Amino acid sequence: xxxxxxxxxxxxxxxxxxxxxxxxxxxxxxxxxxxxxxxxxxxxxxxxxxxxxxxxxxxxxxxxxxxxxxxxxxxxxxxxxxxxxxxxxxxxxxxxxxxxxxxxxxxxxxxxxxxxxxxxxxxxxxxxxxxxxxxxxxxxxxxxxxxx
Numbered sequence: 001x002x003x004x005x006x007x008x009x010x011x012x013x014x015x016x017x018x019x020x021x022x023x024x025x026x027x028x029x030x031x032x033x034x035x036x037x038x039x040x041x042x043x044x045x046x047x048x049x050x051x052x053x054x055x056x057x058x059x060x061x062x063x064x065x066x067x068x069x070x071x072x073x074x075x076x077x078x079x080x081x082x083x084x085x086x087x088x089x090x091x092x093x094x095x096x097x098x099x100x101x102x103x104x105x106x107x108x109x110x111x112x113x114x115x116x117x118x119x120x121x122x123x124x125x126x127x128x129x130x131x132x133x134x135x136x137x138x139x140x141x142x143x144x145x146x147x148x
Contacts, residue, residue, distance in 0.1 A: 023122075025066055026045070028087055028090065029043065032087065032090050036094060044114065047120070051115060051117070054114060056109065057108075057110065058071060063082075066085045068080075068093070069081065070097045073111055075104070077105070078104060078106075078107050079093075079105070
């Protein structure tokens, strides 16, 4: 049979999404993997930007995250999931993939090898600390002199 790989990318660990929300997405992916394990789909899960070359080659992320695509490297084809990220929606998408009811797009770029990634520790990430520039408000600048 034809070998399809499911690539799923979601927003970065540091986001407005809670750890519980990310775990819910992971559970959805795991449930679909279990349901379709006889199909021998390969699954890739990554944070947005972590595998940027893969996202670029699959044209993922332009419509936001989470994003899901089915890829057939041998046929140079990609199918993009356009629905919500729920078990029902993904199940419907995968049924369409299996039945050949979605017209694939041609992969415009070669699918790169995946980079080694740091496993998610299950915790919320931390936003970078912003610099405090409030002390610069007291500085008086001399007007610029312009010569004609």
